[in-house]
Amino acid sequence: MSLGPGAAEHLTPRAVEALRQAEVIVGYKTYIGLIEPLLHEKTVLSSGMRKEIDRCREAVQRALEGFRVALVSGGDAGIYGMAGLVFDVCQAEGVAVCDGSGQAKDSGEALAIEVIPGVPAFNAAASLLGAPLMHDFASISLSDHLTPWKVIERRLMAAAEADFVIALYNPRSATRPDLLDQARSVLLRSRSGKTPVGVVHKAMREGQRYWVTTLRNLVSADVDMQTVILVGNSQTYVWNGWMVTPRGYLEKYGS
Known part of the structure; x- marks a missing residue:
């Protein structure tokens, strides 16, 4: 299930209900901490970074034992989250699951x-x-733990040349201090240095801060793994501190 940005007011009603119904909560310890007030009388299983497979296997095993389990994921579980890994683990380990309609594929028991x-x-x-x-965009993770840098670089080049707005995830960590600088260099091959860039740290959580700069002046020291960077396209502009990418309404219908 998805936590969104993390603050309770941005949880969907269905997510709150799923947490209420769950007997076992499994998740990354940072995300578990964001929803701690909702976890009374629950069995909570948390772990740190690089333990995603272990968390998925634990969640699947508890569900197979008959418990109602919530495996939590920050943001949206289907976007760089845990949803895909759950299906990967079930497929790899031969766990029967219901199909998209909620029905078992055969007459046997299946995990819902x-x-x-x-x-x-x-x-x-x-x-x-x-x-x-407001217009077409691409989302690219700069983490090269699971994706080779050459692949990331090729995707950056394609998105930049196609004039997409680009959302950059996982821009910098202690073990990857130079990847954002490398990504910036790639983007500058086909993007103006004056391109607006928005930098958001801990969006809608305690410690939130954000600012708008340019691609030329983007400084990697100011970002970490909890930062999302939005690189504008050729039409993106800044007005009164707001970063805006026009869709083209005024050009077509504004006369």
Whole structure:
């Protein structure tokens, strides 16, 4: 299930209901901390970074034992989240699951899975900046733990050349301090240095801060794994501190 940005007021009603119904809550310890007031009288299983597979296996095993389990994920579980890994684990380990309609494929017992959507990080970030995602956009993670840098670089080049607004996830960590600088260099091959860039840290959570800069002046030291960066396209502009990507309404219908 998806937590959205993390603050309780941005949880969907279905997510709150799923937490209420769950007997076992499984998740990354940082995300568990965001919903701690909702976890009374629950069995809570939390772990740190790089334990995603272990968490998925634990959640599946508890569900197979008959418990109602909520596997929590920040943002939207289907966008760089845990939803896909649950299906990967079930497929790899031969766990029978219901199909998309909730029906078992055969007459035997099957695990029922519900993917509960939430507000993804790029939506939360965009709402603070103004309206930077009003036109076509691409989302790219700079983490090279699971995706080779050459693949990431190729995707950055394609998105930049196609003039997409680009949402950058996982821009910098202690073990990857230079990847944002490398990504910036790639984007500058086909984007103006004056391109507006929005930087949002901990969107809609305690410690939130955000600002608008340019691609030329984007500084990697100011960001970390809890930061989302929105790089504008050739039409994106800044007005009164707001970052806006026009859809083209005024050009077509404004006369």
